Amino acid sequence: MVSRSFDGEYIARTIEKLGFVAVRGSSSRGGAQALLGMKSQLEQGNLVAFTIDGPRGPKYVAKPGPVQLSRSTSLPMAAFYVAISDAWVLNTWDQFVIPKPFAKALVRFSAKVQVPANADDAQVTEFHRELQAALDRVTSFAEANVARVGTPEFPIRKSNRVIGSSGHRAI
Numbered sequence: 001m002v003s004r005s006f007d008g009e010y011i012a013r014t015i016e017k018l019g020f021v022a023v024r025g026s027s028s029r030g031g032a033q034a035l036l037g038m039k040s041q042l043e044q045g046n047l048v049a050f051t052i053d054g055p056r057g058p059k060y061v062a063k064p065g066p067v068q069l070s071r072s073t074s075l076p077m078a079a080f081y082v083a084i085s086d087a088w089v090l091n092t093w094d095q096f097v098i099p100k101p102f103a104k105a106l107v108r109f110s111a112k113v114q115v116p117a118n119a120d121d122a123q124v125t126e127f128h129r130e131l132q133a134a135l136d137r138v139t140s141f142a143e144a145n146v147a148r149v150g151t152p153e154f155p156i157r158k159s160n161r162v163i164g165s166s167g168h169r170a171i
Helices: 006-017 031-043 065-073 121-148
Strands: 080-084 087-089 097-099 105-109 156-158 161-163
Touching (some): 031 065, 105 121
Antiparallel strands (some): 080 105, 156 161
């Protein structure tokens, strides 16, 4: 899900060029319609992702959409974060990042969590807290380790091969 904002347009065009479908909407504009669009994409066997902090923030604070979607589809959710080693940071509420040439990225995923379809409001609130905690963990880890990309602990992946700093390859 990508917001209908100016930044969202940039993100939508980028992910579409990468072969993904951009479902437009946010917690403040078109959210219910976008959730239905994402549910439809899941029913077609596609993966979906949210810009989790919404169009107005606060930065890195998860909105409830992923929890609602997991609950309505009986599919698991996970948080992820992409840390960039060298980037231009825009003066926006979310400090939008544009990677500089030759920057390295570290992507960190949390464990999957599934929200039961029959979860009550208290349970949904707890799953939302768990999602936020997972986002906080993956963000901290990726930011703390992005400088180590290219070392044996964090080899650079190209296609299905892993290329370590010594040039040795592994599948």
